[in-house]
Amino acid sequence: MTEIKYDSRITEAKKWLESSSILKDSIPYEITPISSDASFRRYFRITTSRLDHTLILMDSPPEKEPLQKFLSRAEIFDELKITIPKIYSRNSLMGFLIIEDFGDTTLLKKISENKDPTTLLISAIDILLKIEDEYKKKRNTIRSKS
16 A cells, blocks of 8 residues: 655645545545556545545645546536546646546556457547537637637
8 A cells, every 4th residue: 555645735635535524424534545647646546434435535736637627528418428537526726626536447457357348449539529429519619709
C-alpha cells in the first residue's frame, strides 16, 4: 500500500471529506493514493466499513487545474450516455470531488486478458467518434453564432 505524503491539500481534503454528507456517518475511513493523470490531479481511494463500496477522492488544485472543464465534459458525456464515474459530492472552490470508483481494471488490461479484443476496441472507437461528433456540433454552433 502506498503511503500518503500529508501535504496541505490532503489536510484540506480530509477536513472537507469529514464534513461532506456522503461520509458524515462513515468515520473512520481510510484514504489511499491510487493514481494521478497527465495533469495536476491526484486520485485517492476512500474505504470505510460503513459503506458497501469504495469511493474516489479527486484532488484538482484550482489554481492549476480548475474543475470547470472536467465538470462540463462530464455533463456532455452524461448527455451522450457515455458511462463515466458518478459525481457524489463536489467543492469546486477547493478543487475536490467524491466520485464513483470503477475499480482498478484498465482498458489495456482488459484487452491483454481477452483472446479477441476486437469488440472492446470497436466499442472504444465508437465512443471516441461519438465524442468527436459532439465536439464538432458544438464548435459549428459556436461559429454560426459569431
